[in-house]
Amino acid sequence: MIENESSDGHEAEEYVGLADFVAEGDEQLSFSVGDKLKVHDRSSDVWWWAELQGHFGYVPSSYLQQTAEDEEDAWQDDEYFGNYGTLRLHLEMLSDKPRTETYRQVILNNSVALRGKVVMDLGCGTGVISLFCARLAHPEAVYAVEASSMAEHTKELVRQNGCEGVVTVFQERAENLILPGKVDVLVSEWMGNCLLFEYMVESVLLARDRWLKEGGMMWPSSACLTALNGVLGETIWPRLQLPTKEFLSKPKFSHHLLPEDCLSTPADVITLDMVTIQVSDLETLKGEFSFTVEKSGIFHGFTVWFSAHFQSLEEDGPSLELNTGPYSEITHWKQTLFMLDAPVTVEEGDSIVGSIRLQRNPIWRRHLSITFS
Numbered sequence: 001m002i003e004n005e006s007s008d009g010h011e012a013e014e015y016v017g018l019a020d021f022v023a024e025g026d027e028q029l030s031f032s033v034g035d036k037l038k039v040h041d042r043s044s045d046v047w048w049w050a051e052l053q054g055h056f057g058y059v060p061s062s063y064l065q066q067t068a069e070d071e072e073d074a075w076q077d078d079e080y081f082g083n084y085g086t087l088r089l090h091l092e093m094l095s096d097k098p099r100t101e102t103y104r105q106v107i108l109n110n111s112v113a114l115r116g117k118v119v120m121d122l123g124c125g126t127g128v129i130s131l132f133c134a135r136l137a138h139p140e141a142v143y144a145v146e147a148s149s150m151a152e153h154t155k156e157l158v159r160q161n162g163c164e165g166v167v168t169v170f171q172e173r174a175e176n177l178i179l180p181g182k183v184d185v186l187v188s189e190w191m192g193n194c195l196l197f198e199y200m201v202e203s204v205l206l207a208r209d210r211w212l213k214e215g216g217m218m219w220p221s222s223a224c225l226t227a228l229n230g231v232l233g234e235t236i237w238p239r240l241q242l243p244t245k246e247f248l249s250k251p252k253f254s255h256h257l258l259p260e261d262c263l264s265t266p267a268d269v270i271t272l273d274m275v276t277i278q279v280s281d282l283e284t285l286k287g288e289f290s291f292t293v294e295k296s297g298i299f300h301g302f303t304v305w306f307s308a309h310f311q312s313l314e315e316d317g318p319s320l321e322l323n324t325g326p327y328s329e330i331t332h333w334k335q336t337l338f339m340l341d342a343p344v345t346v347e348e349g350d351s352i353v354g355s356i357r358l359q360r361n362p363i364w365r366r367h368l369s370i371t372f373s
């Protein structure tokens with residue numbers, strides 16, 4: 001067989017492993033998540049003939065995904081920044097009082113320490129955080145960075161608020177940004193569903209590595225993913241439109257969990273230190289948990305949310321927290337519910353022990369899969 005020629009004479013296609021696969025027998029080919037394989041024969045639905053680093057063998061087609069045409073496509077940037085160029089999403093975020101108020105409080109609490117500082121607001125959207133800085137404190141300069149066409153409106157808002165002397169809007173991707181100099185504070189509201197969805201956090205870390213002064217402040221300073229055992233409150237079942245099987249098969253974003261629906265106390269499963277975490281760490285994040293059931297009931301699934309923490313610029317000054325969990329004021333993120341394949345009856349005192357894994361999609365770089373074991 002000519003190198004790179006598949007058995008039916010077509011060009012071998014490149015696929016990426018979505019999960020680790022261990023061969024059972026020498027006619028199969030083992031690979032790890034993220035490995036790029038050349039697939040030479042896809043005539044069968046289930047087993048394909050593939051090659052990895054000169055080794056050939058059968059691999060399960062369900063473990064593979066075609067590589068994106070190009071890197072740009074992998075981030076789906078046209079769609080992503082297209083969406084953020086319209087006001088709808090920004091209106092939703094600005095209407096989220098706990099979210100916006102927390103950032104305002106952070107600036108207010110640190111207004112004295114911010115005097116003379118240089119701030120970058122990454123992914124500033126309509127510029128609300130930059131305007132908080134300019135109006136509630138006296139920074140030397142605020143660099144408001146926004147890649148979408150929203151930046152045009154943001155420049156106008158900065159002018160109308162009389163902040164153009166302090167705030168400069170850069171319509172640019174953070175990755176391609178050229179700033180006049182390094183910054184003392186990098187503030188951003190980058191959190192997505194389950195904390196990481198959209199993976200805007202990668203842009204924040206790249207900007208940190210390039211533009212944040214040594215010892216500079218990251219806001220949020222840290223973020224953590226929290227989980228507990230939740231039930232589908234009785235209110236949900238009657239409204240179940242989809243066939244139960246389908247409904248149970250995928251995560252429910254924007255699920256509003258009520259405290260009475262919680263079967264156990266929450267546990268932080270993953271914590272990101274925004275000063276030390278590296279982009280490569282984002283590929284796979286794992287956490288352990290052990291829950292004690294506090295009230296007997298039917299355990300339908302795990303509920304997940306995040307909190308973001310804002311360290312004070314002043315030595316042992318008060319830190320602030322934005323908590324998107326069921327015991328805090330509801331936010332536009334709400335919580336995410338991961339259904340069990342089949343509900344389980346649990347008794348008070350039972351313990352549920354396991355692990356969670358956030359696996360970044362090797363192809364679609366703004367996506368992830370979450371596994372509870």
Ligand SMILES: NC(=[NH2+])NCCC[C@H]1O[C@@H](n2cnc3c(N)ncnc32)[C@H](O)[C@@H]1O
Nearest residue numbers: 084123125146147148173174189190191203
């Ligand atoms: N909390 C979130 N899940 N999303 C809210 C913030 C997202 C805002 O940041 C902008 N944005 C996202 N990534 C980037 C980037 N790399 N460079 C500049 N702006 C960006 C995006 O256009 C939008 O206006």
